[in-house]
Amino acid sequence: MTEIPAHIAAIKRPSKKLWPYYVCVAVMTGIGFPVTIVVLFFKYHTMRYRFDAEGIRMSWGILFRQETVVNYARIQDIHLSSNFIERWFGIARIVVQTASGSAMGNLTLEGLTNCEEMRDFLYSRMRGAKEAHAHPATEDGLAGILMEIAGEVRAIRAAL
Amino acid sequence: MGSGWKRWFCELLRVPPEPQPPDGTPESIQTFLAGKNYYRWRVIQFGIVQFFIGLSMAAMLAAPLLSKKPHTAQFFTVWTFIVAGVVAGWALAALCGLIRITLDYQMRWYIVTDRSLRIRSGIWRVNEMTMTFANVQEIRVNAGPLQKLLGLSDVVVSSAGGSTHPGASHAARFAGVDNGDAIRDLITDRLRQYRDTGLGDPDAHKPAPLAVEDAARALLAEVRALRASGVLY
Numbered sequence: 001m002t003e004i005p006a007h008i009a010a011i012k013r014p015s016k017k018l019w020p021y022y023v024c025v026a027v028m029t030g031i032g033f034p035v036t037i038v039v040l041f042f043k044y045h046t047m048r049y050r051f052d053a054e055g056i057r058m059s060w061g062i063l064f065r066q067e068t069v070v071n072y073a074r075i076q077d078i079h080l081s082s083n084f085i086e087r088w089f090g091i092a093r094i095v096v097q098t099a100s101g102s103a104m105g106n107l108t109l110e111g112l113t114n115c116e117e118m119r120d121f122l123y124s125r126m127r128g129a130k131e132a133h134a135h136p137a138t139e140d141g142l143a144g145i146l147m148e149i150a151g152e153v154r155a156i157r158a159a160l
Numbered sequence: 161m162g163s164g165w166k167r168w169f170c171e172l173l174r175v176p177p178e179p180q181p182p183d184g185t186p187e188s189i190q191t192f193l194a195g196k197n198y199y200r201w202r203v204i205q206f207g208i209v210q211f212f213i214g215l216s217m218a219a220m221l222a223a224p225l226l227s228k229k230p231h232t233a234q235f236f237t238v239w240t241f242i243v244a245g246v247v248a249g250w251a252l253a254a255l256c257g258l259i260r261i262t263l264d265y266q267m268r269w270y271i272v273t274d275r276s277l278r279i280r281s282g283i284w285r286v287n288e289m290t291m292t293f294a295n296v297q298e299i300r301v302n303a304g305p306l307q308k309l310l311g312l313s314d315v316v317v318s319s320a321g322g323s324t325h326p327g328a329s330h331a332a333r334f335a336g337v338d339n340g341d342a343i344r345d346l347i348t349d350r351l352r353q354y355r356d357t358g359l360g361d362p363d364a365h366k367p368a369p370l371a372v373e374d375a376a377r378a379l380l381a382e383v384r385a386l387r388a389s390g391v392l393y
Contacts, residue, residue: 128294
């Protein structure tokens, strides 16, 4: 398993710009502001990312702790999305989908400032991103060699 | 990025520029756009909705006039202001809607390489989806009667997974393309290089065993025949 780039491994927390965005989100909930701001406050302060050679681990929450682990090889598709307010703060989110039946996106990486780099990194680890043409050619080559061997052995038998 | 108003709007909304194609050989990169009739179709849909909204508003604004009570001059003044306000608001909303439809049509890209596809759409919420062909499970081409009439179709490419989360669906949608069959054939052709389940099997990168197995069986049969011939004893 190849090592991951240092700048990706260094991401442990969302950007600080996520907090003012959360405040905007809470304001937009109107009368729900007091509850929403408390939930988002703890979410922001407890959100942790870990990118290792095999996959992504994300966790957040104190009372109701959530932790999600996704292996790079299991990623089905990558969504990079941002609304108008997020773009004004210079952040975006990446939703990673696996083949599980979750109704929500499987893993949402919030508050990313280098979202395109992250997307490209995740893409490079997805299945099918690198090895598209190598396998059928290898397979055909191997089959051809084996058939040649069979032909050689057949010829030997005939000669003997 | 085109005309001045469009650039101004995109800068205001911080819309990112045209997406970069995903990895793949440069000669394999193909960018598709929504068909021109897609824009016309969206404008027609929008026009029909606006027509019924206008009709409803006209009925509501005219209702006080139908009252048999005599109307004072003050009533007409207030009524005129209300009508002017409602019509101005409606016109502004319609203009914004038309701008949104125009930009949504223009800022929509469907990129296909030999390994993956990337779809970018949206103005208010920009969504970009990247999917490798190794994970594709299904391709569908949808076209309703009106779409058929306009020569349009939607090509929907699905991976595994059941997410219905807005903006994070497991289906990539080539909406309103006028060459849906060509896109379907292109993706089908790209899929031929993958023979696994597309579910991230740990050994899915191994070649499909059928041809190799046939060759190995042939070799085995020959070696057995050689041994059975007795020349080695």
